[in-house]
Amino acid sequence: MTPIYDRVALIGLGLIASSMFWAMKRGGLAGEVTGYARSAETRATARRIGLCDRVCDSAAEAVEGADLVVLCVPVGVMGAVAEEITGALKPGATLTDVGSVKRDVIASVGPHVPKGVHFIPAHPLAGTEHSGPESGFADLFQNRWCLLVPVEGTEPAAIARLRGLWEAMGSNVEEMDADHHDLVLAVTSHAPHLIAYTMVGVADDLRRVTDSEVIKYSAAGFRDFTRIAASDPTMWRDVFLTNKDATLEILGRFTEELFALQRAIRTGDGDHLHAYFTRTRAIRRSIIQAGQDTDAPDFGRSKKSP
Secondary structure (H helix, E strand, O other), X not given: OOOOEEEEEEEOOOHHHHHHHHHHHHHOOEEEEEEEOOOHHHHHHHHHHOOOOEEOOOHHHHHOOOOEEEEOOOHHHHHHHXXXXXXXXXXXXXXXXXXXXXXXXHHHHHHHOOOOXXXXXXXXXXXXXXXXXXXXXXXXXXXXXXXXXXXXOOOHHHHHHHHHHHHHOOOEEEEOOHHHHHHHHHHHHHHHHHHHHHHHHHHHHOOOXXXXXXXXXXXXXXXXXXXXXXXXXXHHHHHHHXXXXXXXXXXXXXXXXXXXXXXXXXXXXXXXHHHHHHHHHHHHHHHHHOOOOOOOOOOOOOOOOO
């Protein structure tokens, strides 16, 4: 297959970047893939496992001559990384990212994008609770969604090329406005993560239930909370700080719903509880029917490797 990009640079070498590398190499989608991570230990690991064709010791070196540069770093530092590489970006190149927040990334990265470089923010809706260069696998994006959030005036050909890469890596692709993206993700990802962190924290604080009991008797509900709450703390700290308004709006709605359920339990309103649970159960069925999860006992989350 003819490569979609002759040279791709991955800045940050965690789960998403490593999965992109394995997917691109498997499909012959990039001629050469360079990589950079701020941690010397991460760079050493990447070299040891063969992650990237060339691991560089600076971000500027990694992006030199690249047709596509992908920022795979926490959203809180994307602006600083963009400033670091701005002078090394190739005219005509595309700069994109994989961050979970889009309005803040556009505001922080946009001022550092040179004229002639196409800036197309993106967000692959795929992941696991694992992080680091050894966590990636080529199938991560298979039948998952990737949202493109092009800034105004972006050349359609550049958008189509990036769309083609994500589709070739297995993703379904849609374009979306930045503010709408941040609200949608507050509902589907950000608020659920915060709730999971809270529930695991409550179990840790509730000393009448011992640690050994929490671990030993964890049924699927709490076990799934712990899976979500095991996600990378730096990434999620930055997500909540940079998508503050949308997350707080959804948490406010969540609090209202929680109070209504508390009232139903307190007053013995079984009809309200049954109707509510019936509606939420239907949403789960819709997710399975859309192919975004399976009804297998392990929820389709078997261990995969490159």
